[in-house]
Amino acid sequence: MVTVRSILGLAALVPIAVAAPLEERAKSKSFLKQIDGSTWVIGNELWNVTQGQQYATKLMYKGKDLVGDAVGHYVSYNGAASDLNWTSAAIVDSGSNYINVKFTAVGGDFHWVIYDDLVGAYQYFVNRALPVLGEFRTLWRLDNQSFPNGRTNIKDGVLPPLSEYASATNVQDETWQKADGTFLTKYDWSAFIKDVDFHGVYGEEFGSWYINPGKDYINGNHLKQELMIHRESKTGDAVQLNMIHGTHYQAVSRDAFADGKTWGPWLWYLNSGSQSDAASRAKQEDRAWPYKWFKDAAYQSRGKIQGKLVLSDGRPAAGAAVFLGDNNPSVSSLDQGRDYYYITYADENGKFSIRDVRTGTYGLEAWSNGGKIADVSTLHRESEIQIRKGSNTNLKTLTWKVADVKKRIFQVGEFDRKTTGFALSGPHPYEHGRIANCPTDITYRVGESDTSDWCFGQSEVGSHSIVFPLDSLPAGNSSAAKLTVSLAGFSQGSKADVLLNNVKIGNITDMPNSQDTYRGATQAGEWRLLEFAVGAGALKAKEENKIEFKVYSSAQWRGWLWDSIILEWV
Numbered sequence: 001m002v003t004v005r006s007i008l009g010l011a012a013l014v015p016i017a018v019a020a021p022l023e024e025r026a027k028s029k030s031f032l033k034q035i036d037g038s039t040w041v042i043g044n045e046l047w048n049v050t051q052g053q054q055y056a057t058k059l060m061y062k063g064k065d066l067v068g069d070a071v072g073h074y075v076s077y078n079g080a081a082s083d084l085n086w087t088s089a090a091i092v093d094s095g096s097n098y099i100n101v102k103f104t105a106v107g108g109d110f111h112w113v114i115y116d117d118l119v120g121a122y123q124y125f126v127n128r129a130l131p132v133l134g135e136f137r138t139l140w141r142l143d144n145q146s147f148p149n150g151r152t153n154i155k156d157g158v159l160p161p162l163s164e165y166a167s168a169t170n171v172q173d174e175t176w177q178k179a180d181g182t183f184l185t186k187y188d189w190s191a192f193i194k195d196v197d198f199h200g201v202y203g204e205e206f207g208s209w210y211i212n213p214g215k216d217y218i219n220g221n222h223l224k225q226e227l228m229i230h231r232e233s234k235t236g237d238a239v240q241l242n243m244i245h246g247t248h249y250q251a252v253s254r255d256a257f258a259d260g261k262t263w264g265p266w267l268w269y270l271n272s273g274s275q276s277d278a279a280s281r282a283k284q285e286d287r288a289w290p291y292k293w294f295k296d297a298a299y300q301s302r303g304k305i306q307g308k309l310v311l312s313d314g315r316p317a318a319g320a321a322v323f324l325g326d327n328n329p330s331v332s333s334l335d336q337g338r339d340y341y342y343i344t345y346a347d348e349n350g351k352f353s354i355r356d357v358r359t360g361t362y363g364l365e366a367w368s369n370g371g372k373i374a375d376v377s378t379l380h381r382e383s384e385i386q387i388r389k390g391s392n393t394n395l396k397t398l399t400w401k402v403a404d405v406k407k408r409i410f411q412v413g414e415f416d417r418k419t420t421g422f423a424l425s426g427p428h429p430y431e432h433g434r435i436a437n438c439p440t441d442i443t444y445r446v447g448e449s450d451t452s453d454w455c456f457g458q459s460e461v462g463s464h465s466i467v468f469p470l471d472s473l474p475a476g477n478s479s480a481a482k483l484t485v486s487l488a489g490f491s492q493g494s495k496a497d498v499l500l501n502n503v504k505i506g507n508i509t510d511m512p513n514s515q516d517t518y519r520g521a522t523q524a525g526e527w528r529l530l531e532f533a534v535g536a537g538a539l540k541a542k543e544e545n546k547i548e549f550k551v552y553s554s555a556q557w558r559g560w561l562w563d564s565i566i567l568e569w570v
Contacts, residue, residue, distance in 0.1 A: 030099045030114040032091050040089045042101050042112055046119045047270060049073065051103065054083045059142070061119065061270055066206055068143035070237040075110055075125065077136045084110070107131075110138075111265075119271060120209075122291075124264030125244070127257045134254050136245040136263075140201075140208055147201035147208065147238035150229040151275060152191040154429065159201070159229075160184050162236035172518065172557075174233060175432055183432040186230030186239075187519040190248065190430050193218060193226040194343055198282040200269075201229055201238040207273040210242050211282045212266040213289035216358065218244055219337025221323045221365075222345075223417060223524045225249040242266065245337055249489070249525050251512030255338040265294055290356050298358065303387040306353035307395030309346055309366055309380065311373065311402045316350030317380075318372040321417075324354060327363040328383050334526055345369060357387045366400065370416030376402050377415050377484050377529075377566055407569040409481065410446045410468050412454055415564040417527040419488050422562055425456035429523040433557055435459045440551075443467060456522055458551060459494050459559030465548045466565065473541045474569050481534035482570050483547065486563035489516035489525020493558025498532055499548040501540065506532035508549065508560060518557040525561055534567075 030044040038053040043060070049072075050058040056073035059066040067073075076083040084105040093100040097116045102109050107130045113122035123138065130136070150159050168176035168184055175185040191199070193215070200209035218224070226243040244263040247253045267285055271277050290302065305324065309317035323333045324342040339360070346352040346366070362385045368376040380400040387393055419425035424434055438455035440462030446469070458464050473479040483498070483505065492513035498506040508530065516525025539545055547567065551559070 030097075030116050032089060032099065032101050034089065038086070040103075042089075042114060044114055044116050044118075046117070051086065051089070053085050061206065064146065064206075066143055066146050066208070066270075067141075068146075070143055070235065071141040073138070073140050075105075075138045077107070077130065077133045079135055084108075086110075113265065120267060120269040122265040122267055124262055124266070124294075127261040128259060130257055132254050132256045133245070134247040134252070135243070138242040138244065140240040140268075141232060141235075141237035142201060142208060142240065144231070144236040144238050146203050146206050147240075148203050150189055150199075150201050150238070152189060152199045152228045153196045154191055155189060156275075159189075159231040159238060162231070162233075165231075165233045174230070176233065184233075185432045185520060186227060186233075187248075187432065187521075188430050189229045190225055190227050190519070190521075192222070192429075192524075193220070193224050193228070193243065193246075194222055196228065198269075198278050199228045199240075200278070201240050202273040202275070204273055207271045207275070207278060208240055209269045209271070209278045209281075210240065210266060211269055211278075211285050212242070212264075213282075213285045214356070216340040216342055217263040219246070219253060219255070219341065220250075220335075221325070221333040221341070222321050222343045223527070224334060225521065225524065242268075249514060249516050249519065249521055250334060251514040251526055253335050253337050257338055260298075261338075262296065262299065265291060301359045301389045302356045303359055303389055304353065304355045304392045305357055305362075305385065305387060305395065306351070306392065308397045309350040309352065309400050310397055311376065311400050313402055313405070315373065316348065317346050317366065317368075317376075317400055318348045318350060319369045320346040320350065320352075320366045320373060321369045322346055322352045322354075323365045324357065324362050324385070325365070327361045327385070329363055332527070333365050348372075359387050359389050361386055364395075367417065368415045370414040370418070370420055374414035374416060374564075375405055375408070375411060375566075376400075377486065377564070378402050403568060409470070409567040409569065410466070411564060411566045412444060412446075412466060413451055413486075413562060413564040415486055415566070417486070417488055417563055418524045419456035419522065419561050419563065421451040422454050422456040423452050425522055430520040431522060432520040434520065434522050435517050435557060435559060441465075454562065457517055457559055457561045458496070458549060459517065459554055459557065461551050461554050463548050463550045465546055467544055467546050468567075469544055470539055470541050473539065478536060478569075479539055480536045480570050481539060482568055483532040483534055484564075484566040484568070485530040485532070486565070487528040487530065487560045488523070488563040489521055489561035490514055490528050491517040491525070491558040491560070493518075493555030494551055494560070495553045496549050496551045499546075499550055500534060500538055501545055502548075503538065505534060505538070506530070517559050517561060521561065523561075527563065528560075
């Protein structure tokens, strides 16, 4: 738990504090000033902001208010339904060149760690009484004239001006269709959050950036996606999101948090709009993480884990995704979010390691990320993994049970929980309505068709079919098989029967809605694994067989994303 007397140490401050752009360095002093019972001003001689009961406004930098008519900074959960209300503010620690300002609310404490010569502040939140929730965030809503552009690690450009929304038609949540048929949607500014180096909004004179090194406090696994920035369609505000517990591309992620659960610290950074400067700062923060100056005992208590994954058929688990999370979880790795989470990928020999893991008891999961093990459909799990302070937990060699590939009849698509290789899956992972461009009917011929002949998703009424020959049936008159359907995402609305040689063997129908296809996701959403039994005698030798995914009911932009389809003898 964070304590008032031991939060910050002075020894490691200087390398962080002196890294502001040269033109912005000055001898200054950080401060907290109370205006009345619910208004405070914090900052230093380079910048300051006025914090009210809910919103921080009047962000002054270089003589300009960067909030203007926008909403400003706030902390909220479950969307905009519950903004935290600050009841008090105090400097809880200070030194010769910093202060730590704590704003208190019923739900918890939000901290601004302000250095004298840093334009921006380190921020973190300590839980006290947050309810069970899905979405928890901090954010800035800033002046749209000062911040006309947005940047994530995969998208950089002009945020749509407010005037474009005024002349377009709203077709769903924050999605608008223009007269030319194209769409404006905030979800185009989403990203795989664990891959983001820095993100923010910027213009020719100003840039506001979030830099989140470590990210172990953010929920989910490698494929966790979140909305990062956007244009607010009603007001035009430039919105800079810090989704520290989010649900934008998930069905459910509701967690209860222990008293003292801490999100952060991360850095909110202001500059002249320079992306190169923000990138340099992000690299510096990565090198400094975990921050030595943050003297919380639980934060500083960390160890290392390593191991080697080998498949039961003898192959190394080359490139496998490795996730360290809840011990003996009752939910998927994407849905985990109450504690702290770590991700990596195995090397070509199946070896992996993760440093700076908070001490505790964890569970490990591994799955195929495509490539040399793209045929592996199973998940490997380990539990009761102890991480101790200053120690290296060596799991040595872990044997991962996989199916016998000799029994494989066919496979369409790499097993990697993504739409890799399918038509229209790239290059950009977000585009509203792209799933509607997939053909309503597809016939894929095993041995003749390419992966790119299969579209990344299915939504409309029609059939996606796989035709395959069988020269013979297994010896001993045993011809039972199993159809494994791996979906990279699923949005409720469309329904399909699964047919083998015109006989129904299952369906793809109502499952929890992960909001992926209709929010423009084209590469991943929330992964689902479906298995369908194929009885003896259903497959025919010496003739063509056909598996058909026949959509009989559809809703616009709703359906599923394909990952891999495997048929094998059992």
